[in-house]
Amino acid sequence: xxxxxxxxxxxxxxxxxxxxxxxxxxxxxxxxxxxxxxxxxxxxxxxxxxxxxxxxxxxxxxxxxxxxxxxxxxxxxxxxxxxxxxxxxxxxxxxxxxxxxxxxxxxxxxxxxxxxxxxxxxxxxxxxxxxxxxxxxxxxxxxxxxxxxxxxxxxxxxxxxxxxxxxxxxxxxxxxxxxxxxxxxxxxxxxxxxxxxxxxxxxxxxxxxxxxxxxxxxxxxxxxxxxxxxxxxxxxxxxxxxxxxxxxxxxxxxxxxxxxxxxxxxxxxxxxxxxxxxxxxxxxxxxxxxxxxxxxxxxxxxx
Amino acid sequence: xxxxxxxxxxxxxxxxxxxxxxxxxxxxxxxxxxxxxxxxxxxxxxxxxxxxxxxxxxxxxxxxxxxxxxxxxxxxxxxxxxxxxxxxxxxxxxxxxxxxxxxxxxxxxxxxxxxxxxxxxxxxxxxxxxxxxxxxxxxxxxxxxxxxxxxxxxxxxxxxxxxxxxxxxxxxxxxxxxxxxxxxxxxxxxxxxxxxxxxxxxxxxxxxxxxxxxxxxxxxxxxxxxxxxxxxxxxxxxxxxxxxxxxxxxxxxxxxxxxxxxxxxxxxxxxxxxxxxxxxxxxxxxxxxxxxxxxxxxxxxxxxxxxxxxxxxxxxxxxxxxxx
Numbered sequence: 001x002x003x004x005x006x007x008x009x010x011x012x013x014x015x016x017x018x019x020x021x022x023x024x025x026x027x028x029x030x031x032x033x034x035x036x037x038x039x040x041x042x043x044x045x046x047x048x049x050x051x052x053x054x055x056x057x058x059x060x061x062x063x064x065x066x067x068x069x070x071x072x073x074x075x076x077x078x079x080x081x082x083x084x085x086x087x088x089x090x091x092x093x094x095x096x097x098x099x100x101x102x103x104x105x106x107x108x109x110x111x112x113x114x115x116x117x118x119x120x121x122x123x124x125x126x127x128x129x130x131x132x133x134x135x136x137x138x139x140x141x142x143x144x145x146x147x148x149x150x151x152x153x154x155x156x157x158x159x160x161x162x163x164x165x166x167x168x169x170x171x172x173x174x175x176x177x178x179x180x181x182x183x184x185x186x187x188x189x190x191x192x193x194x195x196x197x198x199x200x201x202x203x204x205x206x207x208x209x210x211x212x213x214x215x216x217x218x219x220x221x222x223x224x225x226x227x228x229x230x231x232x233x234x235x236x237x238x239x240x241x242x243x244x245x246x247x248x249x250x251x252x253x254x255x256x257x258x259x260x261x262x263x264x265x266x267x268x269x270x271x272x273x274x275x276x277x278x279x280x281x282x283x284x285x286x287x288x289x290x291x292x293x294x295x296x297x298x299x300x301x302x303x
Numbered sequence: 304x305x306x307x308x309x310x311x312x313x314x315x316x317x318x319x320x321x322x323x324x325x326x327x328x329x330x331x332x333x334x335x336x337x338x339x340x341x342x343x344x345x346x347x348x349x350x351x352x353x354x355x356x357x358x359x360x361x362x363x364x365x366x367x368x369x370x371x372x373x374x375x376x377x378x379x380x381x382x383x384x385x386x387x388x389x390x391x392x393x394x395x396x397x398x399x400x401x402x403x404x405x406x407x408x409x410x411x412x413x414x415x416x417x418x419x420x421x422x423x424x425x426x427x428x429x430x431x432x433x434x435x436x437x438x439x440x441x442x443x444x445x446x447x448x449x450x451x452x453x454x455x456x457x458x459x460x461x462x463x464x465x466x467x468x469x470x471x472x473x474x475x476x477x478x479x480x481x482x483x484x485x486x487x488x489x490x491x492x493x494x495x496x497x498x499x500x501x502x503x504x505x506x507x508x509x510x511x512x513x514x515x516x517x518x519x520x521x522x523x524x525x526x527x528x529x530x531x532x533x534x535x536x537x538x539x540x541x542x543x544x545x546x547x548x549x550x551x552x553x554x555x556x557x558x559x560x561x562x563x564x565x566x567x568x569x570x571x572x573x574x575x576x577x578x579x580x581x582x583x584x585x586x587x588x589x590x591x592x593x594x595x596x597x598x599x600x601x602x603x604x605x606x607x608x609x610x611x612x613x614x615x616x617x618x619x620x621x622x623x624x625x626x627x
Binding site for chain 1: 433434435436437438440443505506507508509511542543544545547548549550551552561562590591593
């Protein structure tokens with residue numbers, strides 16, 4: 001990748017020799033910290049924002065569970081992080097794939113851990129997410145909310161990084177044969193939200209997620225029975241039962257592309273459907289081109 | 304938005320219940336108000352020296368006579384009741400809430416001296432459900448309209464109030480949609496719920512809750528009476544508490560039941576007279592609801608003193624005092 005940059009993470013810390021003597025107080029301090037965390041949680045002594053985002057729980061529990069997947073399993077390489085602002089709002093628009101929305105979660109880890117300002121990604125999810133027990137609860141605690149205009153605009157106006165996956169279920173539920181082919185982009189509601197709040201759109205391409213669960217068929221009868229948008233059949237699921245839930249260890253790349261500014265348009269630009277469609281197409285085109293570029297550069301799927 | 308002048312007569316409905324009584328006391332102590340007339344079907348438990356009590360049922364036309372004879376200028380409607388237990392049955396409750404409001408508004412419409420109407424409504428008119436936006440602003444329509452109980456009564460009441468505002472455009476109508484009241488003095492279905500030794504919740508859901516401290520709520524009603532702020536406003540303490548977090552702060556046990564068990568469980572404990580568990584409340588405890596209060600704080604130029612967590616803490620402090 002020509003514009004990839006190595007961003008030092010906690011690079012200033014000197015590397016200390018890890019001797020047995022100084023491991024012990026370190027461990028003790030970490031245990032104490034963990035105990036204080038548990039006590040705080042049990043006493044309800046923490047803060048959530050108006051949307052139910054619980055930064056402590058997100059960082060110490062949810063993201064902590066996802067980090068090994070990010071670092072060791074998928075070995076995600078995030079690039080273009082300089083296209084994400086440090087303090088102001090932006091709308092991250094990315095391709096969606098891989099049966100369960102792991103790509104969205106990995107993008108969240110990328111922005112939290114690899115971005116110099118450790119930005120929280122606030123995603124817009126479908127109402128099915130918030131109807132489902134556990135899933136809806138966890139999504140709120142991780143800072144996500146329902147995909148609707150008032151919420152998108154509220155978050156962008158508050159200077160948050162908002163993530164949308166406009167392909168929705170068409171993207172994650174598409175057969176393996178159609179991998180890396182962008183599906184239709186909804187109604188372009190995300191563009192209208194960006195125009196109204198005058199925040200830049202960051203087209204983002206994710207490569208690797210398609211190969212985690214190669215969906216060879218969709219059991220439509222089962223999906224209709226369960227009320228789900230699709231029911232995936234992969235080479236390992238449901239054949240191997242719970243083992244089939246383990247994603248294949250593909251190598252991932254996430255590239256945050258050149259931002260598309262929206263502040264040069266007039267105030268009521270969001271009410272011009274032609275402009276909204278054109279911008280939607282521009283975003284879609286940019287993501288598709290980046291996908292092709294990343295795929296060309298990729299050595300092998302699991303490399 | 305000017306002052307309505309000194310020497311005013313204010314009529315308050317529902318004075319025999321906690322909030323109505325407190326409001327009547329606060330208003331009667333205010334020098335800008337000449338006279339406070341309290342109306343309810345039963346006499347108030349506490350004597351309110353500054354208030355003239357009229358025992359009347361707002362469900363019958365007697366109320367029109369009271370309004371006309373005293374030359375009432377401002378009517379404060381605090382008489383919408385939240386739980387069937389307070390009324391002695393759901394049928395009576397609905398009658399008091401809906402027919403009572405209709406009669407009161409009919410009387411107000413006929414009384415030329417009435418210049419302002421303040422209605423205590425509730426945030427439950429927004430309903431609650433998975434398709435809700437994260438925060439409700441005043442102009443939003445409910446995505447899951449309430450279908451029963453207090454919430455439905457309240458949205459009907461608001462409908463009649465809007466109708467009245469159209470027919471009497473000279474009257475300044477203020478509708479205050481409050482989050483759940485909580486505090487050291489008030490007893491509501493919520494305070495009973497959080498006092499249960501084992502608190503049931505819906506498995507897999509964690510609602511976002513908002514509270515308004517009783518003093519803050521009454522302050523907003525008082526301000527709406529003293530100065531006129533026509534319109535509909537959301538009123539709640541800033542910030543939110545998750546249901547799980549609130550329960551942890553009470554120190555009580557939590558039992559998470561699957562949704563299909565929660566509703567029958569709630570029904571059986573409400574039949575046992577422990578707590579009023581309505582379908583709307585179960586939905587609220589499942590999906591929660593948060594109000595955007597920016598309009599009220601900017602229009603009234605006043606911020607609630609207690610945030611949602613602080614209001615909840617003041618309720619918990621009362622419990623500790625009573626235990627000691």
